[in-house]
Amino acid sequence: MTHLHALADISQRLNQLTAQPAQPSDAAELLALGEQSLEHWVRAKGKEPTQDLREGYRLLALHRQGADKDPSFNACRETCRELVYHYNLLTLEPEHPESAQRARMMPLVANHLFLFISGKLESQELGDFCCASRPLREKVDETLPVQ
Numbered sequence: 001m002t003h004l005h006a007l008a009d010i011s012q013r014l015n016q017l018t019a020q021p022a023q024p025s026d027a028a029e030l031l032a033l034g035e036q037s038l039e040h041w042v043r044a045k046g047k048e049p050t051q052d053l054r055e056g057y058r059l060l061a062l063h064r065q066g067a068d069k070d071p072s073f074n075a076c077r078e079t080c081r082e083l084v085y086h087y088n089l090l091t092l093e094p095e096h097p098e099s100a101q102r103a104r105m106m107p108l109v110a111n112h113l114f115l116f117i118s119g120k121l122e123s124q125e126l127g128d129f130c131c132a133s134r135p136l137r138e139k140v141d142e143t144l145p146v147q
Helices: 003-019 024-044 058-067 071-092 099-122
Strands: none
Touching: 003 024, 003 099, 024 058, 024 071, 024 099, 058 071, 071 099
16 A cells, blocks of 8 residues: 555545544544554655654654654644643543543544645645645745745
8 A cells, every 4th residue: 555545544534533423432543543644754754653652652752753853843743742632531531521522623633633744745845834734735936035
């Protein structure tokens, strides 16, 4: 399976999870989808994705590995941490009165991470100044001076 097909599969599943009624039971799958997204970035950099944990989570170790020698990749660090935060909320307190809202938020955060990584694979400049997708939306005329 190529990266493109695997990324398309991740995108399709995230779209399904975002569109359906939120379930706290989806937390583990959403965390895994975040890890799979990061694995694509690490492989694109010619490395084997780590199995290590950082602060108890592989997602955070993969982010650290992916950010090595690429400071612009740090733009998604807080998104990774937020995904872990929602995972913890949903798994540690599944019966909490706010679980439904938390479960609605987690697929959105996982999708945000996926969109950043897939965009970064398409445009290396993504994340140089923020995580905005501007480099993907418009082609900059290189003959114009930068303001």
